Amino acid sequence: DVKVTQSSRYLVKRTGEKVFLECVQDMDHENMFWYRQDPGLGLRLIYFSYDVKMKEKGDIPEGYSVSREKKERFSLILESASTNQTSMYLCASITLDTNQPQHFGDGTRLSIL
Amino acid sequence: AQSVTQLGSHVSVSEGALVLLRCNYSSSVPPYLFWYVQYPNQGLQLLLKYTSAATLVKGINGFEAEFKKSETSFHLTKPSAHMSDAAEYFCAVTQETGANNLFFGTGTRLTVIP
Numbered sequence: 720d721v722k723v724t725q726s727s728r729y730l731v732k733r734t735g736e737k738v739f740l741e742c743v744q745d746m747d748h749e750n751m752f753w754y755r756q757d758p759g760l761g762l763r764l765i766y767f768s769y770d771v772k773m774k775e776k777g778d779i780p781e782g783y784s785v786s787r788e789k790k791e792r793f794s795l796i797l798e799s800a801s802t803n804q805t806s807m808y809l810c811a812s813i814t815l816d817t818n819q820p821q822h823f824g825d826g827t828r829l830s831i832l
Numbered sequence: 833a834q835s836v837t838q839l840g841s842h843v844s845v846s847e848g849a850l851v852l853l854r855c856n857y858s859s860s861v862p863p864y865l866f867w868y869v870q871y872p873n874q875g876l877q878l879l880l881k882y883t884s885a886a887t888l889v890k891g892i893n894g895f896e897a898e899f900k901k902s903e904t905s906f907h908l909t910k911p912s913a914h915m916s917d918a919a920e921y922f923c924a925v926t927q928e929t930g931a932n933n934l935f936f937g938t939g940t941r942l943t944v945i946p
Binding site: 754764809821823828 | 868
């Protein structure tokens with residue numbers, strides 16, 4: 720069974736801090752994604768990666784960056800956290816076959832004070 | 833561009849009643865469609881998927897969905913609601929340009945009344 724693990728379930732940080740959210744998958748999936756989830760807005764794609772060291776902007780990349788140094792790990796970075804980045808963050812991974820669903824981690828609820 | 837519309841951000845049903853959660857999509861090419869469920873404080877779990885095979889798709893926990901091309905719909909149903917079905921449900925469609933990106937609807941929160 721595919722396992723997508725996000726390093727923290729809950730995180731509290733202060734405005735201006737640099738924040739790292741980590742995601743690891745154990746199924747050798749090529750593609751990995753970071754979403755944020757907000758009430759009434761559903762899931763919005765921040766960044767995705769289709770290979771090591773490759774990244775593509777999603778719909779709302781502003782204020783974020785990502786890193787994929789190893790195939791199994793995809794990190795989301797908030798360069799200078801702001802209160803409007805308080806949200807639930809979800810990581811997902813998928814193999815190249817578009818017939819297959821994305822597999823999600825349990826999410827990180829991030830609060831920026 | 834592809835998009836998904838979920839009608840009704842909140843739906844309430846009585847235990848044992850029919851569950852109907854609506855999803856309409858827009859796509860210029862045959863889509864792949866998914867329903868995900870999210871229980872409190874958890875990530876998203878796949879309920880079912882449509883990938884151009886049978887138009888009536890059966891998923892986990894007694895849910896099913898029917899792909900209707902003429903109506904561009906992929907509504908989720910369950911004949912008899914159970915208390916454990918209370919959750920948030922998301923419909924999603926694949927992006928045309930590949931990379932397995934999904935476009936998600938805004939979600940429907942299902943409440944089951946005892």
